[in-house]
Amino acid sequence: MEGLFNHLTELINDYDDVVIMSHHDPDLDALGSSLGLSSIFTALEKSNYIFLDVEDEDNNSSVKQALSLVPNFNFINHKNYKKILKGKTLLIIVDTHQQERIEDPDFISFADSVVVLDHHIKMGNYIKDTEIFYIDSSLSSVVELVAFYSRFLNVSISSIVASIMLAGMEIDTNGFNIKATERAFEAAAYLASMGADAIIRQTLLKESKDEFLRKADFIKSSYIYHKNIAICLLTSTHTSSEELAEISESLLNFEDVEASFTIGQLDKKLVGISARSIGNIDVCEVMKKLGGGGHATIAAAQMENTTTKVAEKALKKALEE
Numbered sequence: 001m002e003g004l005f006n007h008l009t010e011l012i013n014d015y016d017d018v019v020i021m022s023h024h025d026p027d028l029d030a031l032g033s034s035l036g037l038s039s040i041f042t043a044l045e046k047s048n049y050i051f052l053d054v055e056d057e058d059n060n061s062s063v064k065q066a067l068s069l070v071p072n073f074n075f076i077n078h079k080n081y082k083k084i085l086k087g088k089t090l091l092i093i094v095d096t097h098q099q100e101r102i103e104d105p106d107f108i109s110f111a112d113s114v115v116v117l118d119h120h121i122k123m124g125n126y127i128k129d130t131e132i133f134y135i136d137s138s139l140s141s142v143v144e145l146v147a148f149y150s151r152f153l154n155v156s157i158s159s160i161v162a163s164i165m166l167a168g169m170e171i172d173t174n175g176f177n178i179k180a181t182e183r184a185f186e187a188a189a190y191l192a193s194m195g196a197d198a199i200i201r202q203t204l205l206k207e208s209k210d211e212f213l214r215k216a217d218f219i220k221s222s223y224i225y226h227k228n229i230a231i232c233l234l235t236s237t238h239t240s241s242e243e244l245a246e247i248s249e250s251l252l253n254f255e256d257v258e259a260s261f262t263i264g265q266l267d268k269k270l271v272g273i274s275a276r277s278i279g280n281i282d283v284c285e286v287m288k289k290l291g292g293g294g295h296a297t298i299a300a301a302q303m304e305n306t307t308t309k310v311a312e313k314a315l316k317k318a319l320e321e
């Protein structure tokens, strides 16, 4: 990580402005890591912006709440960036590595160079021609990386930003159940030392009843396969890879479930499968058979030009093998 931190700190000097962008419909890891990076660059006296439409009605409720706590950050959006950014611009993408997932895919050609910092399982359609492409799927969250960057530079983070970052880690680890590595706890302890506030954190982590019920409906429709495998098929509705992951993680909490697979339509042509395991079943091997990858306990696959039903059949065939 130190090599990355040194490289990044040197790299920003070559640009007039740094723009931090995450995926569309950001979550608290995306926002928390953006705020953390912005805090670090500001401390380094580097002009920086977070590319996010703070007025967007579609922002989820925790992100809206978090944004209301950080009015002093520089946010830009697709309407005003061309007026604001006049010099050489470095784009730093956090929490995704797929061009179609980022807040404004067209911005990539506007920026002079691109850096990607992510912790998802690497997919085929990743962003190319980057100055730095750092992806480590053993990281719990991008927040974890940013927390260590802050510690490495000995630059402090405000207690409000630390609270948002810690909430982001909790979302991505499902309350420190998934990828709760020694390193993840170390990053969490660092954020606590920066004054992460328990009340702010808990307030941000509250979920709306509608969101809960939507997830509960999906979980209700899941079924058990071969005694210890839970499969959930989201048939009618479009979903996100984050939602698929959340459902798989929830399914692991149930008795006898040792592995879980959630299948859903990501867009018209793309089906996603999110796989989780408590450790006895190697879900990475299963996902590899479907063109995906990951780790023994956390893996995923995306299948093009198919339907969820076909993907379900393919999954069962892979499980039989």
Ligand SMILES: [Mn+2]
Pocket (backbone or CB within 6 Å): 029, 030, 095, 119, 141, 142, 172
């Ligand atoms: Mn994340």
